[in-house]
Amino acid sequence: MHVVAATALLGQASSLRGAAVPCNAKAANSKSRPRVCRVLATAAAEKQAEAGTFADDFTKEIVEEEKKYILQTYARPDIVFTNGEGARMWDAHGKEYLDFSAGIAVNALGHGDPRWLEAVTEQAGVLSHVSNLFHTAPQVKLAKRLVESSFADRVFYANTGTEANEAAIKFARKYAKVKAGLDPYNADTALECATEIVSFTGSFHGRTMGSLALTYKDQYKTPFQPVMPGSVMVPYMDLEAARGVIKKGKTAAVFVEPIQGEGGINPASQEFLQGLRQLCDEADALLVFDEVQVGLGRTGKLWGHEHHGVSPDMMSLAKPLAGGLPIGAVLLKEHVAAVMAPGDHGSTFAGNPLVCHAACTVFDIISDPEFLAGVTRKGELLRSGLRAALEGNPHVQEVRGLGLICGVQLDQMAGPLVTAARDRGIIVITAGKGDIVRLVPPLVVSEEEIEKCCKVLGEVAKEVLK
Known part of the structure; x- marks a missing residue:
């Protein structure tokens, strides 16, 4: 069945499912009602079976053509x-x-937010892209919001989180050259100053070659070695280990996630981040917070590092910023921004008016103090609900997180639980070594939906964790 035809049939099937509704309505008279209901019930059953066939054919064709035409770098269920x-x-x-x-x-x-949809539709009908060769108002309006709500003085736009981190790496490398009094455009001075970038075990900073070098999983890096040289990795939350490698004239920047997402929902301590700030200041190195996953309200505060009272020199953002449209950003202090000149870095699509206008709407909604308080409240409900639902299960070691980023640490691989939960209509994902269930719902999730999720996960855990 052709995909277009199948899509049309699925639309018909959706309306056919409503055919069963009149069975509950009052018939014209009580004598005819049983007969009407039997006829409608039979018709509805036939149409639902027909709809099921449409859906089976549609799903099969999409899955088969995905395997035929798309590079197979993802293992996806047949949904x-x-x-x-x-x-x-x-x-x-x-x-x-x-x-x-x-x-x-x-x-x-979440999906289909009417405010987000209105913003996207409005801007798409006016101006969607002109490149960074010219000024546009939405780009400036978003930058103003980001700067005035944060530690930063400037914004650089990218398209993804990994691109934002790549930009931060470049900014740090040039900053080190300028700080050392070198001509950054003289290739002969490339190794005469600090160039090393420090990151931590459990980190995930992206899959492009620079960001990949800062990411902890060998399975992500090994097939593509050599990745960017000059990267050093030390244990997360080990300040003494960090002190041993962060050195003046050697370290250009330190990249750290205030709360690790991919690594297993691991919040940093205030002592650790404050210690890194001090070490970077002593070494004339830049402190970079990767908030691609936890920035913009996910933790119950606008920025994840606000829980610790420590400010970075740069911060990378991406995932939630435009509500589903691709965007990345680096927020940076003026002393870093001052070393960059026109032509040093760029991007064709980044910061286009369509994505920035949508991001302004997302930012305005999430930055509202009442909205953020709701995230905190719902996050506490999620963790307490999970602890209650999973209580007594010997394979559950810990429930942790902040706001609406939550991890359930198991003593075994989480894949079977994730699959079983999906079969029951709950979509969660894994983290860490695959032994953590990661929950990062839309920030608009309801308390009733949280309660249902906890209930189902508790039931599924009893069934599959052995």
Whole structure:
């Protein structure tokens, strides 16, 4: 069945499912009602079976053509999602799911938020892209919001989190050259100053070659070695180990996630981040916070590092910023921005008016203090609900997190639980070594949806954790 035809049939099937509704309505008279209901029930059953066939064919074709035409770098279940609303999604068969992954912490406002949709539609009908060769108002309006709400003085736009981190690496390298009094455009001075970038075990900074060098999983890096030289990795939360490698004239920057996402929902301590700040100041190195996953409200504060009272020199953002449209950003202090000149870095698509206008709307919604208080409240409800639902299960070691980023540490691989939960209509993902269940729902998730998620995960854990 052709995909277009199947899509049309699925639309018909959706309306056919409503044919069963009149069975509950009052018939014209009580004598005819039983007969009417029997006829309608039979017709509805036939149409639902027909709809199921449409959905089966549609799903099969999409999956087969995905395998035929798309590079196979993802292992995906044979599910085709067709629509969503808030924290819920539906597949081609009409099955409903609670989305506690939010596109890996991207869909902060959930699916189909009317305010976001209005912003995207409005800007798409006016001006979507002109490149960074010219000025546009949405780009400036978003930058003003980001700067005035943070430690930063300037913003650089990218398209993704890994691109934002790549930009921060470049900025740090040039800053070190200028700080050392070298001509940054003289290739002969390339190694005469600090060039090393320090990161930590459990970190995830992206999959491009520079960001990849700062990421902890060997399986991500080994096939593509050599990655960017000059990277040093030390144990997360080990300040003494960090002190042993962060050195003046050697270290250009230190990259750290205030709360590790991919690494296992591991919050840093205030002592650790304050210690890194002091070490970087002593070494004339830049402190870079990667808030690609935890920035913009995910933790219950606008920026994740606000929990610790420590400010960086640069911070990378991406995932939730435009509510599902691709965007990345580096927020930076003036002393870093001052070393960059026109032509030093750029991007064709980054900061286009369409994505920036959408991001302004997302920012305005999330930055509201009442909204952030709701994230904190719902995060506490999620963790307490999970602890209650999983209480007594010997394979559950810990429930941890901040706001609406939550991890359930198991003593075994989490894949079977994630699969079983998906079969029951709850979408969660893994983290760490694959032994952690990660929950990052839309920030608009309801308390009722949280309670349902906890209940189902508790039931599934009893069934699959052995």
